Amino acid sequence: MTTLEIRNARGLDGSPVDVRVEQGKIAAIGSALPPYPAAADGVDGADGAVHRIDAGGALLMPGFVESHTHLDKTTWGMPWYVNECGSRLIDRIDNERAWRAASGHDAGAASLALGRAFLAAGTTRLRTHVDIDTDAGLRHLDGVLATRETLADRLDMQIVAFPQSGVLDRAGTVELLDASLARGADVLGWLDPCAIDRDPKASLDAMFSLADKHGCPVDIHLHEPGEMGVFSFELMLERIAALGMQGKVVVSHAFCLGELDAARADALLARLADAGVALITTAPPSRIVPPLMACRRAGVPLAGGNDGIRDTWTPYGSPDMLERAMMIGLRYNLRRDDELDIALDCVTHQGARACWFEDYGLHVGARADLVLADARNAAQAIVTRAPRRWVVANGYVVVSEGVAV
Numbered sequence: 358m359t360t361l362e363i364r365n366a367r368g369l370d371g372s373p374v375d376v377r378v379e380q381g382k383i384a385a386i387g388s389a390l391p392p393y394p395a396a397a398d399g400v401d402g403a404d405g406a407v408h409r410i411d412a413g414g415a416l417l418m419p420g421f422v423e424s425h426t427h428l429d430k431t432t433w434g435m436p437w438y439v440n441e442c443g444s445r446l447i448d449r450i451d452n453e454r455a456w457r458a459a460s461g462h463d464a465g466a467a468s469l470a471l472g473r474a475f476l477a478a479g480t481t482r483l484r485t486h487v488d489i490d491t492d493a494g495l496r497h498l499d500g501v502l503a504t505r506e507t508l509a510d511r512l513d514m515q516i517v518a519f520p521q522s523g524v525l526d527r528a529g530t531v532e533l534l535d536a537s538l539a540r541g542a543d544v545l546g547w548l549d550p551c552a553i554d555r556d557p558k559a560s561l562d563a564m565f566s567l568a569d570k571h572g573c574p575v576d577i578h579l580h581e582p583g584e585m586g587v588f589s590f591e592l593m594l595e596r597i598a599a600l601g602m603q604g605k606v607v608v609s610h611a612f613c614l615g616e617l618d619a620a621r622a623d624a625l626l627a628r629l630a631d632a633g634v635a636l637i638t639t640a641p642p643s644r645i646v647p648p649l650m651a652c653r654r655a656g657v658p659l660a661g662g663n664d665g666i667r668d669t670w671t672p673y674g675s676p677d678m679l680e681r682a683m684m685i686g687l688r689y690n691l692r693r694d695d696e697l698d699i700a701l702d703c704v705t706h707q708g709a710r711a712c713w714f715e716d717y718g719l720h721v722g723a724r725a726d727l728v729l730a731d732a733r734n735a736a737q738a739i740v741t742r743a744p745r746r747w748v749v750a751n752g753y754v755v756v757s758e759g760v761a762v
């Protein structure tokens with residue numbers, strides 16, 4: 358594996374920074390590092406050579422983290438999907454199943470195209486949900502597992518087995534989820550225990566019992582509003598305590614937290630912090646969102662993700678996590694440069710914390726996931742979606758001089 362030496366980068370605090378990468382890890386980072394003593398010099402890609410990059414003052418950021426997307430559903434790189442779907446959640450679920458059946462959608466090809474686009478834009482860690490249901494069986498999982506294998510040395514991908522169509526009304530779904538976890542999915546997904554499964558105790562008992570059987574974490578889509586969502590949180594907290602699953606539960610969306618008054622939100626967030634629950638938001642302009650600053654004060658990780666990207670649910674989304682950081686900035690009214698540091702944090706360190714990605718960050722010993730972009734600081738990088746000059750993923754240069762390689 359090539360040794361990389363990056364000189365003349367700019368840290369997020371504005372200070373000059375050099376980085377040396379050996380064996381896919383950050384071996385040294387700091388200002389004015391001593392030159393790497395190598396016999397062979399300057400030969401890109403050759404074993405034993407040193408690949409030297411003059412960053413020319415480009416901003417150094419850690420590789421981005423996409424905490425919540427659905428690679429298997431996307432139409433990325435395909436003809437435009439004309440969306441004529443109804444507006445209810447169940448309309449969208451039914452519409453997607455019908456479209457998949459009619460179009461012969463290939464989750465493997467779709468996920469590979471979008472996974473490569475994420476890498477080219479600087480995302481090196483990614484959690485994707487994959488539909489598991491009684492129509493598709495494990496077909497989508499197999500497609501995304503193949504993508505994970507193809508990109509394995511560069512993109513660190515977690516797969517969530519996700520019952521998009523609900524569980525209790527569709528006999529055989531629990532067994533398919535069980536098989537998915539045995540086949541290579543890392544995380545058990547779930548969906549609104551009240552609003553979709555309509556029997557929250559039975560639904561959450563099934564979810565936690567399956568997670569307990571596999572010793573795996575869970576990541577639940579909780580769209581439920583107001584008191585209904587709070588009730589689902591209460592039931593989850595009971596089960597986390599009973600099974601000792603502290604630190605193994607992520608709740609995506611969690612719109613209900615944004616509807617509570619500050620005192621109730623703070624009280625619930627304190628309990629979520631005790632239970633090690635993390636939250637993920639897409640920062641949607643059209644929905645109420647969990648309170649960002651209250652989450653940070655409470656010590657509850659709040660990470661950012663796209664959710665679906667150009668699929669039958671939404672025409673929006675992009676594999677560029679700087680664009681998602683901008684959405685977070687807009688949704689939470691972050692204007693000052695130091696506030697936009699928080700938006701970047703949501704698509705970097707908070708994502709790694711929420712999804713338990715290991716060896717993450719800009720420190721010696723971390724996996725070498727680096728982005729060098731044309732910007733002065735995080736704020737400028739976000740609002741301009743600054744061009745990525747170089748991207749390093751697990752020590753491999755995947756973008757060089759602005760070109761994906």
Ligand SMILES: [Zn+2]
Nearest residue numbers: 486578664665
């Ligand atoms: Zn989702």
